[in-house]
Every structure is written in C-alpha cells, then in structure tokens.
Amino acid sequence: MSNENIIREIDEELRSDRARNLWRRFGPYVIGAAVAIVLIVAVKEGWDWWQNSNSAQSSDQFYAALQLADGTDAEAAKKALDAVIAANHGGYPTLARFREAALLASQGKTAEAVAAYDALSTGQSNAHLRELALVLAANLLVDGGDVAQVEQRVGGLVTPSSAMRNAAREAIGLVKYKAGDLAGARQSFEDAANDPQASQELRSRINIYLAQLTAEGVAAPAAEAAAETPAVVDPATAAPAETSVGDAPALDTTPAAPAMEAPAMQAPAMEAAPAMEAAPAPATDAPASSDAPAAPAN
Numbered sequence: 001m002s003n004e005n006i007i008r009e010i011d012e013e014l015r016s017d018r019a020r021n022l023w024r025r026f027g028p029y030v031i032g033a034a035v036a037i038v039l040i041v042a043v044k045e046g047w048d049w050w051q052n053s054n055s056a057q058s059s060d061q062f063y064a065a066l067q068l069a070d071g072t073d074a075e076a077a078k079k080a081l082d083a084v085i086a087a088n089h090g091g092y093p094t095l096a097r098f099r100e101a102a103l104l105a106s107q108g109k110t111a112e113a114v115a116a117y118d119a120l121s122t123g124q125s126n127a128h129l130r131e132l133a134l135v136l137a138a139n140l141l142v143d144g145g146d147v148a149q150v151e152q153r154v155g156g157l158v159t160p161s162s163a164m165r166n167a168a169r170e171a172i173g174l175v176k177y178k179a180g181d182l183a184g185a186r187q188s189f190e191d192a193a194n195d196p197q198a199s200q201e202l203r204s205r206i207n208i209y210l211a212q213l214t215a216e217g218v219a220a221p222a223a224e225a226a227a228e229t230p231a232v233v234d235p236a237t238a239a240p241a242e243t244s245v246g247d248a249p250a251l252d253t254t255p256a257a258p259a260m261e262a263p264a265m266q267a268p269a270m271e272a273a274p275a276m277e278a279a280p281a282p283a284t285d286a287p288a289s290s291d292a293p294a295a296p297a298n
Contacts, residue, residue: 118133169195
C-alpha cells in the first residue's frame, strides 16, 4: 500500500470521528429543535381551529341575539347578547356591547345607553371604535340640549385627522340648534358641508339644516361674510363700479343731442334744393333769348 492511500484512509477516519463527535454533542439539540417546531405548528393549528370554532359559535349566537333585539322580547335579547359577551370570542363581544347600548336607547333608557357608550369609549383599544362610541353617545344627548355634555364627548374629534369629525360637527350643530344658538349651529353645519371628505348623505342632511336656518333668518357665518366683503366694500373696487354706472347715462345722452340737431342740419339741405332748382330757371330763359335773335336771321 502506498503512502498516499494510507494518508487518505487516515483522513477519512479522522473526518468520521469528528462527525460522530459533533453528532454526539449536538445531535440531541437538533432533534429537540425539530420536535419543537413540529409541536409549535401543531399547537398553532389546533389553537386556530379552536378559535375559529368558537368564533363561529359566537357568530351564530350574535345573529340570533340580533333577531331577538329586532323583535319585542328585549329581555331575551339582552340575555343573548350577554351570553355573547361572556363567551368573549373574536370581535363579537364588542359588537354585542354596541348592540346592547342601542337596545337600551330604543327602550328610552337614554342615561343607561349613554353610560354604555361611554364605557365602550374608555375600554376599547381601537381608536375608530372609541370615536364611534363617543359620537353615538353625543347623538343621544342632542335632545337634551346640553351643549357642554356633547362637546365634552365629541369636541376633540373636530380635527382633520379624525374620521368622525363631520359626524361630531353634525351633533354639535344639532345640540346648539336645540339650545337656541342658531349662529353657532350654522357655523358647525357650514364646517361639515365645506369638508371635501363629507359623504353625499351627510351633505343632504346638512343642506336641510341650512335651509331651515335660512328660513329662520339666520345669516351666513362671519367667515363667509368676510369672504364676500372685499368685492362690495373695498373702495378701490367699488368706486370704479359706481363711476361707470353713473357715466352710462351721460354716454347715452351725448348721441341724443345730435339726434335733436339732425333736422336743423338737414334744413339747409332742404333749402338748398329749391335754390338749385331755381338756378335752371334762368337757364331755361337763356335759350329763349338765344332764339330771339335767330328769328330775324331767317
């Protein structure tokens, strides 16, 4: 056997020994990691299946509670909604709380409904749901005419970053109208109507409110009046307009004067015509005189 073959066999044995040593050292960890991955995937799949199953069950319970809420048995509807809330699966408990507050409002329990919406606004992590709860609570307080209570809930939503800003403006305008502050109500309605993001449905309602305020003699907001003032009050703009209007009759009367003098200017022309006609008269006599000498010549 050559030296090269001996060296090659020794290298192969050394590599095999290293591989066996590495496997004895790290093999259990590799096997454990693989088993852990398999277990994690299995647990996640099982958890998702359980959540989906419970969510489907809560969905059925929630829609059954909605059917009860649309009927006449309010107590049964409340119990069904409470069951959905107690199950606490998915987003159905939050929906059930909103529907429960609306059920209280439909029963005339305004104070309890407002308290339910206030609880939703403080217990929700979703900013949009918090704003929705505040707007719904403010709408229930409109009939009371308490401007401070409404502004306390939705006054902070009148910002360009809030998706509920126009709903908040509408609630503020309505409560101010109820309280007798017609100018403030019109200002809130104008702000909502001038928002480019306002929906067509909201604009239709706002136009009805503004028409009612106009019928009651409420003037436009100060900002709108100020925007229209420069075109009327500015002396630099108004003075030329008045001068041009005042000079218009003068321009019209100037041509009228020559129209009055036109007959006078034509009168000499009419007198000249007889004069021109009289001139040929001697011309007609001239031939007569020329004929007189011609007769003796014959």
